[in-house]
Amino acid sequence: MTEVLLSRLSYTYRYKARHIQALRDVSVLVESGELMAILGPSGGGKTTLLRLIAGLQQPTSGDILFDGYSVKKVSARKRGVMMVFQDEQLFPYMTVFQNIAFGLKSQHISGKALRKRVAEVLELVQMTGYEKRLPSQLSGGEQQRIALARAIAVQPKVLLLDEPLSHLDANLREQLREMVRYIQQHLKITMLFVTHDQHEALSIADRVGILMQGALQQVAMPNELLQNPSNIDVARFLGMPNIFCGQKSGRCLRTTLGDFNLSGENSKAQDGEVYFVVPTTAIQPIFDSAIPQNCLTATVVHQQYYYHRWRYTLKIADVTFYMDYLMPCEAAVLDVVIDPMQIKVYPKHATQI
Incomplete structure (x- = not known):
């Protein structure tokens, strides 16, 4: 298991007489044996980050450390990093066995040891018996399994996955996502998994x-990320639908939905114009005859089944939530x-990107 430390990592490239900063001051510690997902929109720097870790590109500034030692000047071949891409990139005229054996042979593994290792990884990806097939004889999901098997066969220090499931259908993606997680935990390998799919990132990591426009906005466990976005940009990217403007004065938040008394960290936010986020689970219907003081009467515009629950579109005057x-x-x-304890308040002027 290998610990990966990215220290103030930046990458700038030249395009049509302009300097484009793809990454800026990215710092994060990936623990030994951890699976960290890097989530963000297209063009946010996710693939560039993986290529820097793999040694396929050199950072403009900053450092990359494996177990406390800088690998910035270590060639890609000697870093002990393997990368699985969205496009499987299998050798088309080699069999499954030959594709997996290719990296092992470069490590001078041959004979019985080679055959044993190939058999082990094929069993891990549930592809035993496919040794003699060509990539053209495999489905997209099967090809991705072989690409994964080829990567783990050489026992890398760090495994990087660049949106490896994005072109597969939903059911197959879920199956392979579970397989990737099982393999990562079974081998106790340090893994970075890049995706633009929020559900995928939150379920696997x-x-x-959260990497947006080259800046790492937040690093957190999935439940913490959903409960406490670090800024309004993260909240928007995560698709939180109830984002409004309000006026904060002390503990009082004045909004078009009514006034709320804030507590905890929210009460410490700077007074003035603010954004506030109301989680969809912070709003609950009241069916009792005893109506609480902060009750709101809303029109039901629409309802639909959504991720094991019902999502209601409600309206009060011109406000939809x-x-x-x-x-x-x-x-x-x-x-x-609305539970005021769950409301999150952010300065209106402090968007970071």
Whole structure:
């Protein structure tokens, strides 16, 4: 197992007489045996980050350390890093066995030891019996399994996956995602998994890093990321639908949905104009005859089944917002209450990108 430390990593390239900063001051520690997902929109620097770690490109500034030792001047071949791409990049005229054996032969492994290692990784990716097939005889999912088997066969220090499942259908993606996680835990290998799919990142990773426009906005465990976005840009990227403007004065947040008394960290935010985020789970319907003081009466515009729960589109005057609830409801009008403890407040002027 290898610990990976990225220290103030930046990368700038020249394009049409302009200098483009693809990465800026990226610092993060990936623990030994951790699976970290790097999540972000297209063009945010995710692939560039992997290529720097792999040694395929050199950073403009900053350092990359494996177990405390800089590898910035170590060639890609000697870093002990393997990378799996979105395009499987198997050798088309080699059999499955030959594709997997290729890297092992470069390590001077041959004979019985080579055959044993190939058999082991094929069993891990559930492809035993496919040794003699060519890539053209495999489905897309099967080719991706072989690409993964080829990468882990050489027992790399670090495994990098660059959107390896993005072109597969939903069911197959879920199956291979579970397989990747099982293999990572079984081998206890340090892994960075790049994706633009939020659900994929949150379901597979120990921690998730949000990379947007070359800057690492937040690194957190999946549940923490959803509960406490570090800034309004992260909240927007994560698709949080209830983002509004308000006016904060002390502990009071004045909004078009009503006034709320803030507590905890939210009460410490600077007074003035702010953005605030209301999680969809922070809004709940009230069916009791006893109506709480901060109750709101909303019109039900629409409801649909959404990720094992029902998502309601609600409206109060001209304000549209969304609520998640476990049960469907036939009512055209609902009394709802918002838990102020779950409201997140961000300075309106402090967007970071």
